[in-house]
Amino acid sequence: MTPPEPADVTRVTCVGAGVIGGGWAAHFLARGYDVTAWDPDPEAESKLRRLVDAAWPALVQLGLAEGASRDRLTVAPTLEGACAEAQFVQESAPEQLDLKRDLLARLDAATPPGVVIASSTSGYPMTDMQTEAADPSRLLVGHPFNPPYLIPLVEVVGGERTDPDAVAWAARFYDTTGKSVITMDRELPGFIANRLQEALWREALHMVANGEATVREIDDSITEGPGLRWAFMGPCLTFALAGGEGGMAHMLDHFGPSLKAPWTRLEAPELDRKLYDGMVTGCAEAAAGRSSADLVAERDQGVIDVLRATGRLPGQPVPGRGGAPS
Amino acid sequence: MTPPEPADVTRVTCVGAGVIGGGWAAHFLARGYDVTAWDPDPEAESKLRRLVDAAWPALVQLGLAEGASRDRLTVAPTLEGACAEAQFVQESAPEQLDLKRDLLARLDAATPPGVVIASSTSGYPMTDMQTEAADPSRLLVGHPFNPPYLIPLVEVVGGERTDPDAVAWAARFYDTTGKSVITMDRELPGFIANRLQEALWREALHMVANGEATVREIDDSITEGPGLRWAFMGPCLTFALAGGEGGMAHMLDHFGPSLKAPWTRLEAPELDRKLYDGMVTGCAEAAAGRSSADLVAERDQGVIDVLRATGRLPGQPVPGRGGAPS
Structure with a gap:
């Protein structure tokens, strides 16, 4: 059937x-x-x-x-x-x-x-x-x-x-x-997006585990930084723009050698009590009194606003935002 | 002085x-x-x-x-x-x-x-x-x-x-x-946000190097997925919401054991010719005829729209969007 x-x-x-x-x-x-x-x-x-x-x-x-x-x-x-x-x-x-x-x-x-x-x-x-x-x-x-x-x-x-x-x-x-x-045409543990966000997430856990950054700093560093771009342009094309008019080629010429620099950790951290508590406490602090429902409502509204703002809501033209050239 | x-x-x-x-x-x-x-x-x-x-x-x-x-x-x-x-x-x-x-x-x-x-x-x-x-x-x-x-x-x-x-x-x-x-109160190679985005970026390079995903799939997986959230809520708080009303604690209880799953690669890939060309070509394909200037304009407009949409442009109230409870 x-x-x-x-x-x-x-x-x-x-x-x-x-x-x-x-x-x-x-x-x-x-x-x-x-x-x-x-x-x-x-x-x-x-x-x-x-x-x-x-x-x-x-x-x-x-x-x-x-x-x-x-x-x-x-x-x-x-x-x-x-x-x-x-x-x-x-x-x-x-x-x-x-x-x-x-x-x-x-x-x-x-x-x-x-x-x-x-x-x-x-x-x-x-x-x-x-x-x-x-x-x-x-x-x-x-x-x-x-x-x-x-x-x-x-x-x-x-x-x-x-x-x-x-x-x-x-x-x-x-x-x-x-x-x-x-x-996807093949099985890949973590698929695509999860693999990407998991890499970021592990790095964040390492930073919290080592006291190098707080949950709030980590979250702020994304929402005030690269996260603003990732709502409408992915990491590859974003990095290509960092190469200026030379695009990705220039970007790789320029930053390629520093790819081997120790910028991320390689092993997942032990999820021990200290890290566990640090994450839980850090998130509670970052929530600053907002309940789970408040945060859900805020997140939902944010996604809608971002979708609308970037022209992905049908029938919701954005003032001043031109379409991509055909 | x-x-x-x-x-x-x-x-x-x-x-x-x-x-x-x-x-x-x-x-x-x-x-x-x-x-x-x-x-x-x-x-x-x-x-x-x-x-x-x-x-x-x-x-x-x-x-x-x-x-x-x-x-x-x-x-x-x-x-x-x-x-x-x-x-x-x-x-x-x-x-x-x-x-x-x-x-x-x-x-x-x-x-x-x-x-x-x-x-x-x-x-x-x-x-x-x-x-x-x-x-x-x-x-x-x-x-x-x-x-x-x-x-x-x-x-x-x-x-x-x-x-x-x-x-x-x-x-x-x-x-x-x-x-x-x-x-930051201490020097950390890659600082905070770069360390996070570098982890994601390396994973993306691995995927392209291994033929597991294209540049476009990688970029789409972010802009249609977690990137929509990261414009206004960072990865930690976002993951905390995945724990439902139990928040980060429930999230770690639930997903903690799978943290050790092989979801990200650990060594930076060799930036050989094949990878280099794959990235350059992939970005050109993803640009789909748009010039560097077109992409810059599109990106800039997108950031502004996201900032406005998420209430971060002063004097630009967003219809229907409530502020955080005090």
Whole structure:
């Protein structure tokens, strides 16, 4: 059996009631889908509804699809019930390999043949997760960024036993729902964006661990510095501009020799108590009294504003901002 | 002799007519300073004026200080002439240690006593650069981000022989000119933001070198993903939000074990011909016909839009965007 055409999908199943699973549910609801959710947590329904409610004002501002409604979220009491009529399944369970393996096998058993099942895993290759499933060919990774209802990127990649047609289908489906898809042709631990941000993140952990910078300094150094550029121009093109009219060639001529300078650390730090506490305390200080909800609202508003400001909200022309020459 | 109060400075000397030196000149001109520039290049004056002209529309949009004018740029024929009446000197010469050492000694000899001399170096510790100067106490690093006339961040740090008062003065002065200052209390190769972005950059180079991702995929993965967040919220607080209501603690509990997963490479790649060409070609492809000037204009407009959108342009309230709770 083949899956429905991506544009014909109306029902999506979201597994997992955490931040990512709830974020996916909010995304699909806002795009006008019926969403069935499941999580073994007895509090799943209230958690999910709270997550969706928190996301909704941002989604209203972005513009809801016709017919989109929070009332179209159903929380199923069983995994089997959640998957029985699914046209697409998004799994967002905790990052534990054994758990993912077993869960994906159960989802595969419960979902109609041919329907694609995507995992939100932030790091495991599907090859390692699809080992227990009867039909591994429809299992793939659809890795979102937080919050999935606002950040466009989804990295799509299959495992060794995934059907390339399933990968192509998922890419088209995500695209239909308004996501920005990068389809990878090979499994790479951490995918692309996570590998990049993980490199930065490890460096940040080292700096905190060694007392070289505080969480606030690290965050400020990004938001007041390179982060302002990365909202609309990636690190490669940004660095090319540092080469002036000579572009990347000049940049590499100029800075190439200093690439070997000891500018980043190489081993991940021990996540010992001191580092753990330093990060937790540092983040609390940086939050400066703002609650998690305050920060979520601030972040959401910021993403919308950045999207609008950089011309990526349809129908929202930016005064004075010219389009790219054709 | 002590330097003038930061608020009393009216004359700044910019040494170097490259992208960074020219960007600093544009910044100080826009803030209403008299700028004297010098560079040994016989084309220095035309290069500088071209750089300032390219930056000016963005600066007009940001709002010029009273009396600000491009006519207040003077290009001096000699280093000594450029420094004779300086109240602050910003050195932005090429990244070569011997060159920086000699140049800083010459600048020190030519500049009135007590006046602070800052280097834009993107990586050398001042301790290593101040070795030849008669008065190393006023030499320090003021590391900007490109373009210096738009990106607020300046990292300020002295060397072993730098007077802490000079460091404090420079931080106050940059702040007066509208920059966002991080004062570091110790020398750290690559400072803070560069260390972070260098980690990301090395990972990107590895991926291109290994054929794992293209320049465009790398750039898209940032601008469609984490880069959208980093324009207004740094990586630590962003990751804390991934922990949901449990914040950073939950995030570390959840993802801590996977920190050791092989998500980033550890050694810088050989910058061989293949990588070199791959980066250059990849950037040209990503530019898709846009000239360097087009990209600069696009980037500048983007930074302004992001600044405005995230409420960091004074007098530019963003519709629907609430301030942080007090």
